[in-house]
Amino acid sequence: MHIPDGFIPFWQCAIYYVILIVALYFASKWARKNLDDKRIPLLAVLAAGIFAIMSMNMPIPFGTSGHMVGGALVAIIFMAPEAAVIVFTVVLIIQALVFGDGGITVLGANVLNMAIIGGFTGLFTFKVLKDKVGIYIASGVGAWLATVLSALACAIEMAIAGTFPLTIGVASMVTYHLFIGIIEAVLTVIVIAAIEKFRPDLLYWDNEKTTGGE
Amino acid sequence: MDSRDKTLVIVAIIICVVICCLSPFIASGDPDGLEKSAEDANVAEDVATEVFASPFPDYTYEPLASIGEVGVLILGVVVTLLCGLGVATIMKKRS
Numbered sequence A: 001m002h003i004p005d006g007f008i009p010f011w012q013c014a015i016y017y018v019i020l021i022v023a024l025y026f027a028s029k030w031a032r033k034n035l036d037d038k039r040i041p042l043l044a045v046l047a048a049g050i051f052a053i054m055s056m057n058m059p060i061p062f063g064t065s066g067h068m069v070g071g072a073l074v075a076i077i078f079m080a081p082e083a084a085v086i087v088f089t090v091v092l093i094i095q096a097l098v099f100g101d102g103g104i105t106v107l108g109a110n111v112l113n114m115a116i117i118g119g120f121t122g123l124f125t126f127k128v129l130k131d132k133v134g135i136y137i138a139s140g141v142g143a144w145l146a147t148v149l150s151a152l153a154c155a156i157e158m159a160i161a162g163t164f165p166l167t168i169g170v171a172s173m174v175t176y177h178l179f180i181g182i183i184e185a186v187l188t189v190i191v192i193a194a195i196e197k198f199r200p201d202l203l204y205w206d207n208e209k210t211t212g213g214e
Numbered sequence B: 001m002d003s004r005d006k007t008l009v010i011v012a013i014i015i016c017v018v019i020c021c022l023s024p025f026i027a028s029g030d031p032d033g034l035e036k037s038a039e040d041a042n043v044a045e046d047v048a049t050e051v052f053a054s055p056f057p058d059y060t061y062e063p064l065a066s067i068g069e070v071g072v073l074i075l076g077v078v079v080t081l082l083c084g085l086g087v088a089t090i091m092k093k094r095s
Helices: A010-034 A037-053 A071-078 A081-099 A107-133 A135-161 A166-198 B003-026 B033-040 B062-091
Strands: A058-060 A064-066
Touching: A010 A081, A010 A107, A010 A135, A010 B062, A037 A071, A037 A081, A037 B003, A037 B062, A058 A166, A064 A166, A064 B033, A071 A081, A071 A107, A071 A135, A071 A166, A081 A107, A081 B062, A107 A135, A135 A166, A135 B033, A166 B033, B003 B062
Parallel strands: none
Antiparallel strands: A058 A064
């Protein structure tokens, strides 16, 4: 879902950069209040893990492929979409500058889709569902919805940019990401189950007081 | 960083390195969802432009083929981990 340079006109990129700056302001406020020494390694390994897993494209129907993104995962683990904003700003800058994956002019749009929309959708769904269906189904559904809604947002941005027609863009992006979302859901649940088993002390779930704004 | 955090970082690095070693060989080369949607919408290939030349485009280092890809991915993991630690340390909780 990495938008490349050239897909969005510069003046629209500027608007997405403004959104990114506002998001980073809230993320830094969240971090100053909630990101303690214990969770710094967790944030860093999630960034590294997301970088790695994004190289693992898995085949889906229609001759297409997809990889896990991880916006919902980070937001759920930290109970804060702000954490996803920090992780994805770091990962996407490195991917754009060093590896030519995703553009640097479109950084704001990519953070908006993967971290802000993905993070909010995943966390909101998780919070609504977790007491009803348990943390695993809640995080899986949250990750799946995050993927689909991020793809929808990306298609709308492409239509505003004049790159894709709205109907074709929405139909294609949403259809493919219904399947890519399954990859996202399975891997999100696996990572959450692993942290729950080995390092439950790192999870914020039972300590709502430390959650950031949402 | 206490010993449990060190274990977390070491285990995470091992998992990342395994992914980096497998990825160049087993990852699908099919276009991703956005690229395929661009094809569906008949977006010309030259619409995606490079603002500057990145040192390892598409995670490749051509002189070394697949081994180069593994190396480039591991380099990316290390850089991301260090930047993540650095940024998180700068932004962390102030007492």
